[in-house]
Amino acid sequence: MASRFTDIPNEVVDQLLANLGFNDVISFAQTCHRYCALAIPRHSEYRVVLFETGLDPTWTHLAQRLDLAHNVRAIHIGNLRAPDPYAYLGPVFHTPETLMDFDHDLSLSICERRRDMLRAIETMTKLETLRWDWISGDMMPILPELLLALSKVDTLRRFVFNLTPNSPAPDLHKNMDHSLLSISNLTSLHFDVNTRRVFPASPNLLRRWLLNLSSLRFLGVQAGGLAADCDNLLFPHLRCLILLPENNAEDTLPLLKFLEKHPGIAELRWFLREGLEPVRLSESFLPNLKRLSASSSLFYALEQAHNEPKVFLGLPSARPTA
Numbered sequence: 001m002a003s004r005f006t007d008i009p010n011e012v013v014d015q016l017l018a019n020l021g022f023n024d025v026i027s028f029a030q031t032c033h034r035y036c037a038l039a040i041p042r043h044s045e046y047r048v049v050l051f052e053t054g055l056d057p058t059w060t061h062l063a064q065r066l067d068l069a070h071n072v073r074a075i076h077i078g079n080l081r082a083p084d085p086y087a088y089l090g091p092v093f094h095t096p097e098t099l100m101d102f103d104h105d106l107s108l109s110i111c112e113r114r115r116d117m118l119r120a121i122e123t124m125t126k127l128e129t130l131r132w133d134w135i136s137g138d139m140m141p142i143l144p145e146l147l148l149a150l151s152k153v154d155t156l157r158r159f160v161f162n163l164t165p166n167s168p169a170p171d172l173h174k175n176m177d178h179s180l181l182s183i184s185n186l187t188s189l190h191f192d193v194n195t196r197r198v199f200p201a202s203p204n205l206l207r208r209w210l211l212n213l214s215s216l217r218f219l220g221v222q223a224g225g226l227a228a229d230c231d232n233l234l235f236p237h238l239r240c241l242i243l244l245p246e247n248n249a250e251d252t253l254p255l256l257k258f259l260e261k262h263p264g265i266a267e268l269r270w271f272l273r274e275g276l277e278p279v280r281l282s283e284s285f286l287p288n289l290k291r292l293s294a295s296s297s298l299f300y301a302l303e304q305a306h307n308e309p310k311v312f313l314g315l316p317s318a319r320p321t322a
Contacts, residue, residue, distance in 0.1 A: 187215050
């Protein structure tokens, strides 16, 4: 039995570090050279990882170093140079710079990289956040397997999927329905996708998926997609809602009924189309609303519904609480 903390084996210290927050890991690493070697970079650079594409060589690196993949809490697949309009949805992402063997990784074929990506994700037993900005179709052949692998990650709580401007829409077919519907432990979902365009074979897939996500506290979806599928949807814990604009006009009435069923919403972002009839709301509409980013027509309607304005125009807060 160890009589002092410094006598604890490295394997046990490694498990302790795996349960510490990032700031605590850095503080712990500053106590001595031994703990610094254990904590950095394994628990500092490999918590929140950025991948430029689905075939980034970092996937192969993590597939070969499963001890590092086990430490990953959040991943972002997307363009390194693209602005991050949804930065408040998650932590700051970066690409690991140490313990990498890029010469070996770049020699692998596309099929080998896809295999390594799946293997790495299956090992990320602490993964909490996934953000994917769709750029190309290079991952289409394994997308069903990828979604299935994510459905087996019990710790996944935040899922962000954006179709970047001018990127080709993935042709998702019926074989992917089961995999997507199996991702059901989310508390935050940001799905900036025209479901009618991406899921032509399953136009009600978004509604079926949302029915499985009763624990959502944060929801961001295209307004038109939610308006078409919001019947019988109820999220008792919903606190933040972002209704994203799309090219097609959304039906306002179903969305207003959806909001009425969720009085716990404290943050709302919704820009109505110009030229709509004035919105008429009851005095009890969204009684807990504290922050609003919306068109002037909605703001005016809320102001008229309440004797005193209880909301103000502004941007969403730093990050929703999961």
